[in-house]
Amino acid sequence: MKRHIPVITDTDKRLPYYLIDVGSTWSQEHVVRPVGYMYQWIQCVEGEGELITGGNTFRLKEGMAMLLLKGIPHEYYAISSSWIVDWIVFDGHQVGPFIEHNAGIESSCALYVSRPDLFLSHIQNALEILQSDRPLQGIQCSKVVYSLLTDMVQYASAHPDHSATSLNHKLKPLFDYIEENFHKPLTLELMAEITGFSPQHLCTVFKKTTNNRIFQYIHSVRIKKSKELLLANPHMQIKEIAAWAGFEDANYFCTVFKKLEQISPNQYRKIYLG
Template sequence: MDELIFPILTETDVRLPLYLTSVGHWDHQERMARPEGFPDYQWLQVQSGEGELTVGGRRYVVRAGQAMCLFPHEAHSYGPLSKRWELTWAAFGGNLSGELLAQAGIAQSGVYSTTDRELLLSHLRSLLGCAMSGRPFSGIESSKLLYQFLLDLMKSVYVSSPSAEQNYSRLRPVLDYIERNAHRPIAIGELAAEAGVSPQHLCALFRQTIKMRPIEYVNRQRVNRSKELMIRDPGLKMQDIAALVGFESPSYFGSVFKKMEGVSPEQFRRMHRTH
């Protein structure tokens, strides 16, 4: 069934970092041409059939499992190539929109393949239901749902490289290995062997997926464990804590801790002292 909802936006809603401007579902999307573009960001998820998109001087074929992402005020046109072209879509604005899309690897208008179409459709249906409800504060609720949707794009979109979800799957054995062995020195070669890749490739996977180098991730694990020990056992000396969580020396522990937390281990302990 065709559905189209334009939610009522209050002054408070449009000041949110994300807000929904329209949402809907077409059993069959008709041809659409916008030489002056559209004022908001759009995500159009294809459920069935095949269509085409022209944007930025390029023509794309769009199939089920793919989506069109359109940036504001950019000329575009799209239309069906099959008898039925079913779409569910949302349009949105707010100063966080472009930043969250960029974090998912979406830097321009175009066609994007998705690894979990049902997850994204579930989010879009929730946005549609919220917009249709007419409940008080539905604008705020839609903003929360929109944020969840855009975060899940980071896991579910193919760009020029594998999706974050694929990279996390490849890194999972490494992350588990770190969890089990962070209390002792760990060589980069050990971690690479767990993933079955070279050390250089492992570093690239970490930077691409977790936005830090492997040793940074290991040290973050160690620092978090040290904080737990400081609070749980106030009598432990810092040098003992450093050794228990895998740091080679108390001085290195102190410098890493301060760089990550902005305070020394002793200052952190004082801030969390209960008596």
């Protein structure tokens, strides 16, 4: 078993993400925390365990992990003869917003992990940093925590094969279709048919995968294309660009453009072309 608790300075605590504790190949004991603790990622390496939190009981097997949110009561324990885990404890003023807004996780839970090797490598990397004589260990460990969180968004989910990466792969035909047909009318029914999802399920999956509603994404693609045309054709009228980009109304195009870019199409063209 390996464990390392770093010295945490005031400078470290001002980082958006910082490491508090890390361990690997740990024979997990029974833990009860009535008032919770810091943010924790605890990954099952061997055996099985159970997590009780928020009135729910989760069973964790190899290839799964639990994410425990700061200050949330929880209990976890082995249900096999031994339960081996790797874990990392962290905090920082951006951790909570990142987990809620980027990962879409609002409560402590168990997660299926499609690439468990990535998370184990982050934990080993943190241990190596802390056991070395490298300078600025707090900064380096902050990078490890951030990398773990971004991988959590991509490769972890509450249901098997529902990670953002898996869902992104399922949506690729739709992304390709939007890219090629952005200038045409795009209905929810048509897009659902392309993916094989129902319209309602497509909206749910798309939001989870991209953190955007589907028509927000279409607007982003259309505005990107309009920006290319604004610069490539400096004498083309705005209403022509709006129509080419898939907007029926030029005023609406200008409204969407300004909302996304904070400037008007004409101002954008002037900034880049003078």
